Amino acid sequence: MMNVTDTNNTETRSAKVAGVFAGGFFGIAAAGCTFWAGVLLTLTGIGALLGIPMIVISFVLPFVGALGGLGTITGACPHCSTAIHASRFSPGTDCPGCKRRVLIREKRFVAID
Numbered sequence: 001m002m003n004v005t006d007t008n009n010t011e012t013r014s015a016k017v018a019g020v021f022a023g024g025f026f027g028i029a030a031a032g033c034t035f036w037a038g039v040l041l042t043l044t045g046i047g048a049l050l051g052i053p054m055i056v057i058s059f060v061l062p063f064v065g066a067l068g069g070l071g072t073i074t075g076a077c078p079h080c081s082t083a084i085h086a087s088r089f090s091p092g093t094d095c096p097g098c099k100r101r102v103l104i105r106e107k108r109f110v111a112i113d
């Protein structure tokens with residue numbers, strides 16, 4: 001008996017710690033851009049309508065990034081075995097190695113074709 005599902009999908013494991021650091025770092029980088037864009041807009045006067053909310057959001061972004069990182073999983077691409085990092089909350093991802101679509105199903109990476 002051939003079990004087809006064993007050949008076209010790979011196991012993943014949680015990458016919480018790495019994900020939180022990566023997410024937090026990305027959040028801080030995004031926050032820096034948002035903060036300064038907000039400050040510049042606020043300096044224009046009328047731009048403050050948009051600038052002040054942007055400054056407020058910039059303080060929250062690092063936490064949002066870190067929380068998003070909690071759902072990071074890592075595993076091998078079912079096509080080419082390249083290591084893939086993805087969010088378990090997303091339906092799928094593109095492999096950075098072979099650029100093919102990989103679905104995320106029940107914490108496994110599944111090849112479509």
Ligand SMILES: [Zn+2]
Nearest residue numbers: 077080095098
């Ligand atoms: Zn691949």
